[in-house]
Amino acid sequence: MKIRFQCHPVAAASTLLVASLCFQPPALAQTAPADVTADTPALASIVVKTKREHRVSKGATHLPMEIKDTPQSISTLDRETLRDFGVTDSNDALEWGTGLVVDRWETNRTSYSSRGFDVMLTQIDGLGMSNDWGLVVGQQDTYLFEKIELVRGANGLLTGVGNASGTINYVRKRPTNKDGGEALLTLGSHNQQRVALDYNKVLTQDGKWAGRLVVVNEDKDSHLRALNDRRTAIYGVVEGQIGLDGVLTIGMTHQDNKQRSPMWGSLTLPYADGTLADFDVSASTAQDWTRWNTRSQSAFVEYTHMLSPEWEAKLTYNHAEGRENTRLFYAYTATGHLNGDNTGLIGWPYRGESRSSSDILDLSLTGRLHAFGRQHETIFGLSHSKQD
Structure with missing residues (x-):
């Protein structure tokens, strides 16, 4: 078990203290029996055909292309960036996005715009429907996602129809090939109290099945x-x-x-x-x-x-x-x-x-x-x- 304490930078108007516990169980390894000799034929290895280690988001074109090869303007807010700045809700996160304007109507309604037009399409893992009202009620918790992609420009490649603003794509966390996780305790300004847990578990010995659980609770004035x-x-x-x-x-x-x-x-x-x-x-x-x-x-x-x-x-x-x-x-x-x-x-x-x-x-x-x-x-x- 490895324990670490981190202080994440936030705006000068607020204070934040984070205690982070990372659990990394030792990896299971197979050891050869003592009587195995050099003449013993090696067993054929089993390769699990999954893409857990090398996931490529298809948020812009639905094709497995890296961002640098995609002919469209894309910004990515990864979980490391969101953690470093103590960002826990989607509105605060999107304010860090390049070329995106977050317009808060009151305390619980928000609209987004890019390139002079309202962003009408919000997706999760590349799927979503147009929001005719343009208003978003409530907020997403950023801890549920691996990253947030901001695709600027016409989104016809995503939906067949669209406007010239862009698309917000939330990319969910997915299982990985290693056991382990983290638990976060955050105490901040305005009586903020936040507890978050993210744990991944390989469910079978051959590694074919894995699961991931993410739990968050936050209370803030x-x-x-x-x-x-x-x-x-x-x-x-x-x-x-x-x-x-x-x-x-x-x-x-x-x-x-x-x-x-x-x-x-x-x-x-x-x-x-x-x-x-x-x-x-x-x-x-x-x-x-x-x-x-x-x-x-x-x-x-x-x-x-x-x-x-x-x-x-x-x-x-x-x-x-x-x-x-x-x-x-x-x-x-x-x-x-x-x-x-x-x-x-x-x-x-x-x-x-x-x-x-x-x-x-x-x-x-x-x-x-x-x-x-x-x-x-x-x-x-x-x-x-x-x-x-």
Whole structure:
């Protein structure tokens, strides 16, 4: 067992203390019996045909191309970068992305834009559906992902249709070929308390099957009055070899976000004479009884089959469900400005519940063609998606 303590740099306005425990069990090795001689014929080695050690993301073109070979502008936020800067939620992470603008409407709604257009497509492992509203409610916990890819420019190669902004692709963590993991304890500013666990286990002696479990729980206040965020996320994935040429992956994710005293709308700042109000940095229109809770569950099954050394077929099915429960309070003025004594606001309470479900089925065939004296990377695909 190896124990290490790390302090990760964060913004000057906050403090962060992280205790990190990394568990790395010794690798199992086979030793030859003492009576084996030099004349004993060597046994044929068994090679597990998986891609765990050399995964290549296909977020930009769905082809197994390195970023430097992809004819599109891509930025990658890997987990090491996110850890070094103490970034735990998706909005903070995306603010580090090149060429992406994160516009926070209030405390729980966000929109993204790139190259002057709203980003309407957010994917996980290259699969997703366009968001017609452009608004994203709640946040993803970055600890669930290996990296976040920002593909800038038209995303027609990903979806068949799209706009000129780009695509955000979250790449999930997957099983590896080694046992081990880490446990993180984070104490930070605004009463932040965070516990995270990431553990990988090779499930069979021959290494064909492996699983990974990621668990996160965070509780944090804010500089805004009464605002509190609680987030719990659990992700489990199992991957294994089927026959000689197939790889099956099954995973599930559950995330529960609870926000107390959220803002809905912004502060009214101007007075009738054109001057602006000077509120304290903690000012908020939220009431103690307000809340903005979001819960999501998703499951996916992915099967990849090597048809030949140069051709691969892949079938993926993803099902997701979401639920939103809100009690909100909106404060506004009929005139567009405050009275001189900071009165004149009108209150509008609101309560709502919503549910959503989506299904995505994706079939692709990738491989190489040799024609006209050149090698061509080729993909054929069919996708079907439905959302309620």
